[in-house]
Amino acid sequence: MAVLEDDFEESTGHELQIVIGSTGKIYSQIKHGAPYDVFLAADQARPERLVSEGTAVSGSRFTYARGQLVLWSPAAEALSVESLNAPAVKRIAIANPELAPYGRAAEQVLHGLNLHTSLSTNLVLGENVGQAFAFISTGNAQLGFVSKAQVLSRADEQRGTQWSPASALYDPIDQDGVLLNRGSENQTALAFMDYLKSPEAKAIILAHGYEIP
């Protein structure tokens, strides 16, 4: 996000102020009158709801990124689907499937691989995918399902190893952006929505571990 912000500000001269939080919390804040102009969510449901509730500009919603789920471990040994059953693996971290899109995707993958029952006692749930990542990076869980973007955000020598489950095993983690009513006349907000669809922005998003549908 910081890279997108810098690139946008440099190429357009506009000034952005970014507020970071979980999709659900930002959604509630918007519903309670938070002064935001653009909402970049980690799912599709919340922006869709804002449009149908009349809080966001209809027709402005678009998918700016598609998240990639990876099995990740800071250790050097190569990962595969068998790693999930390795005896040394006591704990597998995922985000809470009830709360986080990456958690739901991880659960779908485990179901798809028919491992859900056998591994259910090894699973530990982070409140969000960031916490699942912290469980693994501190060594409390030996491996787990996180987002590829998180792994790529680490320094080269700290990236460990990852394994990507087939994308057919989970529903796409599409992340939508939407223009909020408050920002409908705001030139910076409009310019930023256009910028996110530009080849420059897409290149940055792709380089950080996302795909674009």
Next chain:
Amino acid sequence: MSLPDLSALWLTGRLALVTTLVLLIIGTPLAWWLSQTRSRFKPAIEALIALPLVLPPTVLGFYLLIAMSPNSPIGAFWMQATGDTLSFSFTGLVVGSVIYSFPFMIQPLQSAFEGPVQQAMRTAQSLRASRLDAFISVAVPMSARGFVTASVLSFAHTLGEFGVVLMVGGNIPDRTRVASIEIYENVETLNYADAHALSLILLVISFLTLFCVFLFNKRFPAHVGL
């Protein structure tokens, strides 16, 4: 309003009870020592004990997560001894809760042990009671109020614990999914009916617990004499 799953509440009660018992065992000698000592380290130790009052639970939780990791000496030892990680376990939550509620046990006990109790202890010892005998038959009864306040506050504080458990618990049913976590999850998933029911139960239990302390303190206002 239907009754929600009560296992999380039961787990919370067990956690608070075990934490309070552990704190009584560790806290009593430590508070006694603090009430007696003239050590120049006393202020530093008191400050250390009071830290959980001011530190964000996330700081405590983050350090606990690092300390309990099998990559750390403590976590590795635990892994060797039990074959399981200390984080994500009930024992891990007890360790976290004991640290988190430490000042709530120590401070009331320490102030109960100071003052008239010291004088009475000296009298008992001059009458040839052993130190342990004097402590059990003089200091403990005289500090009954302090013991009740300390235990109830530790218990109630552990009931309300959230941040530390969130950081080191891993949300495992019947092991680490306590009531506060369950309520949070219910709110986040818009399951307000269960959130309401659990919150109300927790509120009533917490109120009654605190009410008992104040009632007890009113009944037994002064230190019980010899």
